[in-house]
Amino acid sequence: MRIGLLGTGPWARMAHAPALAGHGELEFAGVWGRRPDAARELADQYGVRAYDDVDALVADVDAVAIALPPEVQAELAVRAARAGRHLLLDKPLAPTVARGRAVTEAARAAGVASVVFFTKRFQRATEAWIEEQAAAGGWFTARAQWLGAVFTTDSPFAASPWRREKGALWDVGPHALSVLLPVLGDVRRVAAVARGPQDTVQLVLDHDGGASSTLTLSLTAPLAAQGSGVELRGTSGVTELPTPAETPVDALARAASALRTAARTGTPHPCDAAFALRVTEILAEAERLLDGRVRDGSGPAPG
Structure with a gap:
């Protein structure tokens, strides 16, 4: 599986890039970032290609790992899924339920696998x-x-x-x-x-x-x-x-392996985009209560 990294921030540098580069069953194919200079620096560190165009990277890989803010992740995950690329995503899936649902629907429609990296779940x-x-x-x-x-x-x-x-x-x-x-x-x-x-x-x-x-x-x-x-x-x-002994890099490598297995077998992982959407729904319900838009908590969380 050829996988590309979208993102160049602290989490991409600390966890994603070393986990993908060190994975024995994946080919770390390249990096795209919103700051081209940061993408070139990170790509050079691991001897992979830096992409100026995100769609060019997506076209060259089988899967993408996304390490970007949730609103950016949601948009790019939909684009990647529609291009037939498997998705290694981070939490939270999206900043709103509607945008999270768009990711899950795009993945379902394209028949691609998804794994969302809840760190603890992969330790x-x-x-x-x-x-x-x-x-x-x-x-x-x-x-x-x-x-x-x-x-x-x-x-x-x-x-x-x-x-x-x-x-x-x-x-x-x-x-x-x-x-x-x-x-x-x-x-x-x-x-x-x-x-x-x-x-x-x-x-x-x-x-x-x-x-x-x-x-x-x-x-x-x-x-x-x-x-x-x-x-x-x-x-x-x-x-x-x-208390786990494993590092986030270890856990992310296991998440990447889980994505590879889900893509090969067609069996959804328990931490797929649908699970992450449910988490997003619960968070959104709590946020509405905090903001006073729902005055009592007697109704069920959306499901």
């Missing part, structure tokens, strides 16, 4: 833990915390315009949901949303399996308070999400 320890807890069942409640200090440190993502606009709900909220949904079931209702300091938000979710979960999300936590974790409580007792 071996997390994957095994999720499978074990989903099989155990009987969960009563769950608590997830994703607390970062992105804008208060020298984080490479501190200057990210979309993160400053959308905040923790859309940046780390997908990570929490990607772990909770396969264990507790889909979200029937966003029962409550509260706004905390700066971009901090708290959600209470009602799941199909009967459990409830609470999420605390922030990109502006104090340095001493940052960290992430998931705790489940139920008939099996109490269990916590293990």
Whole structure:
């Protein structure tokens, strides 16, 4: 599988490019970016072609990996899918439900495979833990915390315009949901949303399996308070999400392998664009509650 990279930002440099270049069953074919000089620099680093025209890169490959802001990703994913290219995407899938649905419909219509890179889901320890807890069942409640200090440190993502606009709900909220949904079931209702300091938000979710979960999300936590974790409580007792040993590069390489398998077999991966669309719907419902456009949370999340 020949794969091209769209994007030259921190995540593309830190994770995508090294994972694609080091993958033994993929051919890293080239890089396109919105800044041609950055694309040339990244391409030169890995000895691949820098493309000035995104459609030229798409025409030369079997698949694209996209490391761009969600609004740009959604547009380019639709174009790539319509050209018959498989999709390795990042979270969140899109900034709105309508644009996320456009991606899933384009992929479905073209018959191309899609995998969305929820980092935790492609780490071996997390994957095994999720499978074990989903099989155990009987969960009563769950608590997830994703607390970062992105804008208060020298984080490479501190200057990210979309993160400053959308905040923790859309940046780390997908990570929490990607772990909770396969264990507790889909979200029937966003029962409550509260706004905390700066971009901090708290959600209470009602799941199909009967459990409830609470999420605390922030990109502006104090340095001493940052960290992430998931705790489940139920008939099996109490269990916590293990700390993975793998790096994001390792996880992204596994996501690329998953895309290759899905393209070869025609069997959708659990973290495909349709799953990412469902995550987008839940985030959009929470955002509407935060913005006051929906005055009570008694209705079901869109599905």
